[in-house]
Amino acid sequence: MTRVGTLVRRNFEPLILSIQVLVDLAVVVLACLGSFVLHNAIFPLEVGVVDASYDLETYKEVFSITAAVCLLCFHWFGMYSPIKSLLNVEEFKSVTKSTVTAFLVVSTLLVFLTRTTPGLAEESSGLVGGLGAWFVKLHRAVDLNMPQDTLNRPVLLFAFILILVFTMVSRFISFKIIQGLHRKGIGNRNVAVIGAGTTGQNLQRKFLLVPTLGLNFVGFIGADKSQVGTMIERSRVLGTTDDLDRILGLHKISEVFVALPEAPERDVMELVAELDHLGVNYHVVPRFYHLMSYNVRIENLDSIPLISRPERRVSVLGAVTKRTLDVCLATTVLLFGAAFFLISAIMIKRESKGPVFFRQTRVGQDGKAFELFKFRTMHHTHCGDEVAPQNEYDPRVTRVGRFLRRYSLDELPNFLNVLRGEMSVVGPRPEMPFIVETYSTMDQERLRAKPGVTGLWQISYARTQSIHENLDYDLYYIENQSFLLDLVIIALTGFAVAKGTGAY
Numbered sequence: 001m002t003r004v005g006t007l008v009r010r011n012f013e014p015l016i017l018s019i020q021v022l023v024d025l026a027v028v029v030l031a032c033l034g035s036f037v038l039h040n041a042i043f044p045l046e047v048g049v050v051d052a053s054y055d056l057e058t059y060k061e062v063f064s065i066t067a068a069v070c071l072l073c074f075h076w077f078g079m080y081s082p083i084k085s086l087l088n089v090e091e092f093k094s095v096t097k098s099t100v101t102a103f104l105v106v107s108t109l110l111v112f113l114t115r116t117t118p119g120l121a122e123e124s125s126g127l128v129g130g131l132g133a134w135f136v137k138l139h140r141a142v143d144l145n146m147p148q149d150t151l152n153r154p155v156l157l158f159a160f161i162l163i164l165v166f167t168m169v170s171r172f173i174s175f176k177i178i179q180g181l182h183r184k185g186i187g188n189r190n191v192a193v194i195g196a197g198t199t200g201q202n203l204q205r206k207f208l209l210v211p212t213l214g215l216n217f218v219g220f221i222g223a224d225k226s227q228v229g230t231m232i233e234r235s236r237v238l239g240t241t242d243d244l245d246r247i248l249g250l251h252k253i254s255e256v257f258v259a260l261p262e263a264p265e266r267d268v269m270e271l272v273a274e275l276d277h278l279g280v281n282y283h284v285v286p287r288f289y290h291l292m293s294y295n296v297r298i299e300n301l302d303s304i305p306l307i308s309r310p311e312r313r314v315s316v317l318g319a320v321t322k323r324t325l326d327v328c329l330a331t332t333v334l335l336f337g338a339a340f341f342l343i344s345a346i347m348i349k350r351e352s353k354g355p356v357f358f359r360q361t362r363v364g365q366d367g368k369a370f371e372l373f374k375f376r377t378m379h380h381t382h383c384g385d386e387v388a389p390q391n392e393y394d395p396r397v398t399r400v401g402r403f404l405r406r407y408s409l410d411e412l413p414n415f416l417n418v419l420r421g422e423m424s425v426v427g428p429r430p431e432m433p434f435i436v437e438t439y440s441t442m443d444q445e446r447l448r449a450k451p452g453v454t455g456l457w458q459i460s461y462a463r464t465q466s467i468h469e470n471l472d473y474d475l476y477y478i479e480n481q482s483f484l485l486d487l488v489i490i491a492l493t494g495f496a497v498a499k500g501t502g503a504y
Contacts, residue, residue, distance in 0.1 A: 092488040
């Protein structure tokens with residue numbers, strides 16, 4: 001490996017974050033210039049009229065302040081953190097929050113940084129007058145070289161609208177590029193898991209399922225010497241915790257995940273102390289790690305830490321907003337998709353016998369059963385509660401059904417369920433009753449929310465696996481659901497459908 005390659009590998013995250021800051025700066029500047037051009041195109045100046053608000057030089061200081069405030073807000077809302085959220089959806093929410101905050105901050109600054117005029121404070125005497133005069137001088141030292149009435153407010157509004165749009169697109173592209181680099185092994189960190197039990201194996205599956213996390217799973221470190229050298233699924237047990245120093249150095253492991261939730265606290269603390277001494281980054285899976293899937297609050301009773309869940313209340317405004325989005329989107333899809341529905345119905349009937357729609361009993365919110373509508377994609381003799389097709393060559397699937405499933409178009413009749421109030425546009429996917437009957441107490445949590453046409457699971461790498469084996473996506477959504485998160489998921493679903501990453 002060349003010296004440059006080694007430097008990039010060792011400093012991948014700081015280098016990527018530095019590039020991201022520069023990209024964000026360029027995006028903000030481009031948005032500001034675009035707002036100026038857009039304003040002048042929409043509101044052209046009459047011939048022969050001179051107006052300073054139509055001169056780009058007038059906005060030089062305003063755009064500079066906008067760029068600085070935007071970058072500070074991006075940092076404040078965690079957009080430069082190397083740790084990414086599930087499918088990076090939190091970053092898209094942060095873009096919106098930081099852009100709105102930056103707009104409010106810049107608007108406030110423009111009020112206070114416009115030119116001052118001589119006032120009573122300069123002419124007054126005494127302590128109050130002296131302080132007033134000092135503040136006026138300070139204000140003049142930092143104020144803008146433009147009167148407040150020179151600024152064309154639509155330019156500022158257009159700027160922040162474009163900043164929001166451009167930054168969303170930029171971040172999506174950046175996320176995909178970084179994913180591609182990690183998929184090729186560039187910038188990946190070698191990690192190991194201490195503990196080869198159920199929890200450790202769950203971590204292993206996550207590492208293998210999502211290579212774009214940037215984590216190269218090397219193997220397990222166990223406690224039982226008889227397991228050393230054996231394979232657990234596709235990974236090897238490298239050694240025991242007694243030989244930790246040698247294993248970390250030999251395999252160049254930079255991060256360790258301690259997956260021993262059932263181990264005594266004393267043993268875990270001794271292990272953590274040793275990892276601290278070796279100078280390696282570590283993450284500990286807590287004893288009640290399923291509880292930590294919820295939004296919890298850490299409190300203290302004197303010196304004793306307590307974990308508690310905040311009271312769960314459904315916001316009336318949030319419920320009304322979500323239902324309004326559901327009705328509007330479902331109505332739009334059904335009205336504009338009427339021609340597609342008709343063509344699909346004709347194609348389905350021409351290719352195979354049976355009904356156009358596939359109807360099946362599913363379990364919705366609070367365990368209430370309802371009838372789900374989908375386009376029939378399999379021959380009518382195979383439309384029972386059978387195992388879903390695992391590849392595109394499944395003989396049960398019709399030709400038109402294969403196309404519909406690839407682009408998730410077979411789900412469009414779900415919007416009938418949305419209008420009926422049985423489903424939402426975004427939410428956990430509804431399961432069949434016989435699967436819900438096997439749910440554990442933890443699994444039952446996904447029934448708290450109304451099932452959705454799309455959701456986090458549908459746009460994740462786990463799409464090819466069973467729903468009930470990837471409940472963490474549903475729990476994440478239920479605990480963090482918001483109007484903004486729904487919009488992000490809908491947008492990402494649009495990209496997934498366009499790429500044709502639906503079911504088989």
